[in-house]
Amino acid sequence: MRNNKKLILAGLLIAGSLLTINGQANTVQAKSYGKAVTKIAGNGNYAIYHNVSSKGPSGKFTSTKYFKHGQIQSKESRSTRKGTFWKIIVDGRNVGWVSEKFFARNQISVANEVSLVKNSDYSFPTRDAINYATDAHGTAINPNKVHVSRKYVSTNPDKVTYSYGKAKAEVNIDVHDGDMASPSVTPKKGFKTTSTWNGGSKGSSRNWNRAHGYRLETTSNTIKSNGLTLRTRLFQPRFLSLGYGQAGDAMGQVGVIPEGMTVNGGIFTTSLFTSSNSQYGHLVSYNLNALKSKYAAQNLTTMKWSTFKSYAKNIKVSPYIKLGHGQSLGSSSSYIYVLANDNKYNNGPASEEILQIRKSDMKINKIWTFRISDNRYIHNATFVGDDTMYALFHNGGHNCYEYWKLTRDGDTWNATEVGATEGRFISNSPVQGFAYGDGHFFIGFNDNIFKVSENGSAQKHYRFNTKREIEGMSATGSRLYVQFAQRAELTSGKF
Structure with missing residues (x-):
């Protein structure tokens, strides 16, 4: 009989019931979630424990200081005498129990500044300024659920307020006049038009296929063409979160579709989406100065605990933010820049958003809009430092590629055409990457x-045979970085 009572008691404790034994009240209110919720880290450091009982946590073994910039999820919480604790999953790996005080509760984080160029043909969606919103437990809330005092701003300055429950924030949105530019460069003779395969990747890295069970890669690649040799620098994890179907919200899954990338000062940043149709996703930054291995990052969930702590500290995941197509990235020593354009918008007078994101915490710091002219919508761009952007314009009707340099003067991005090249380059594939380095532009397509x-003169054509999509390029000095899909792989070489 005594044993049966113990079994009943254990079951009630798991269910979160209030029990009275010999006049003593013991409370363990446990909540389990079928799918994981996304948690947002606060600023403080807290202990992480192996266990939680009605009396509180026990078995302290590490600190949140290693994990506060990772992707944090949870499927379980428990209310105890010492407060509520959540069992956290970081970058897809089970970690331990942490106090709810660790999370950013009842908070809305927004960009510090938004500066728009006046344009009656475009309205800025004010939710694009949201980094995250949380409820009373530090659980992330979809930006669409945040109340905004004004959904769009176009031609007049305004102060926009954001609210969700007890959480509140505001941002001043400035609107200013901007000058438009016109093409002025005679295109240089281009390359002979050729073709490639179109659509998604037709091939994969050695093990990223059904025949090999999508195993981890253990051998580097060397890809050569016309004097350019690209070698593997980093094979990336498939997910920086729990995998398919395990996240209970849109903010949870990090991966699996890369779109763009940038490298500066040893910090490699890539954009990741759950769907090719989404304009919201995550940025992930890898500190290549600390992550020396080409292969280990694929193995976050099973690597040694001490190694995981080191890797988690050197991998940062942004909140779920507006990234547009996410293909046009750049970076400086302190910031990541994103041209958050709409790749489904062909050409026209709409403005485009530039996001400035802090490397320190991966949150949007500032947003600008710009437009070159009423018929030059940019789909590909890269950034050189904090005040210079190079933009690529191509439209089939113009039969040439135009290269524009935009320099920032205060909050205005002024455009000047610096070069142009005749032709289509590739007849049946969209541009997959654009980079600028050491006075040269690089335009990437599938396997080309x-x-x-800089003035548009044709120099070299590199042709590969990987059958894998190029997912962004970046140049630093005389080194070109190229990211390939399936499995996501960063390569580099001198040009």
């Missing part, structure tokens, strides 16, 4: 990269 001078 074209190198042109």
Whole structure:
């Protein structure tokens, strides 16, 4: 009989019931979630424990200081005498129990500043300024559920307020006049038009296929063409979160679709989406100065605990933010820049958003809009430092590629055409990457990269045979970085 009572008691404790034994009240209110919720870290450091009982936590073994910039999820919480604790999953790996005080509760984080160029043909969606919103437990709330005092701003300045429950924030949105530019450069003779395969990747890395069970990669690649040799620098994890179908909200899954990337000062940042149709996703930054291995990052969930702590500290995941197509990235020593454009918008007078994101915490710091002219919508761009952007314009009707340099003067991005190249380059594939380095532009397509001078003169055509999509390019000095899909792989080489 005594044993049966113990079994009943254990079951009630798990269910979160209030029990009285010999006049003593013991409370363990446990909540389990079928799918994981997304948690947002606060600023403080807290202990992480192996266990939680009605009396509180026990078995302290590490600190949140290693994990506060990772992707944090949870499927379980418990209310105890010492407060509520959540069992956290970081970058897809089970970690331990932490106090709810660790999370950013009842908070809305927004960009510090938004500066728009006046444009009656475009309205800025004010929710684009949201980094995250949380409820009373530090659980992330979909930005669409946040109340905004004004959904769009176009031609007049305004102060926009954001609210969700007890959480509140505001941002001043400035609107200013901007000058438009016109093409002025005679296009240089281009390359002979060629073709490639179109659509998604037709091939994969050695093990990223059904025949090999999508195993981890253990051998580097060397990809050569016309004097350019690209070698593996980093194979990336498939997810920086729990995998398919395990997240209970849109903010949870990090991966699996990469779109763009940038490298600066040893910090490699890539954009990741759950769907090719989504304009919201995550940025993930890897500190290549600390992550020396080409292979280990694939193995976050099973690597040694001490190694995981080191890796988690050197991998940062942004909140779920507006990234547009996410293909056009750049970076400086302190910031990541994103041209958050709409790749489904062909050409026209709409403005485009530039996001400035802090490397320190992966949150949007500032947003600008710009437009070159009423018929030059940019789909590909890269950034050189904090005040210079190079933009690529191509439209089939113009039969040439135009290269524009935009420099920032205060909050205004002024455009000047610096070069142009005749032709289509590739007849049946969209541009997959655009980079600028050491006075050269690089334009990437599926298995093809074209190198042109700053004035548009054709220089080299690199043709590969990987059958894998190029998912962004970046150049630093004389080194070109190229990211390939399936499995996501960062390569680099000197040009």
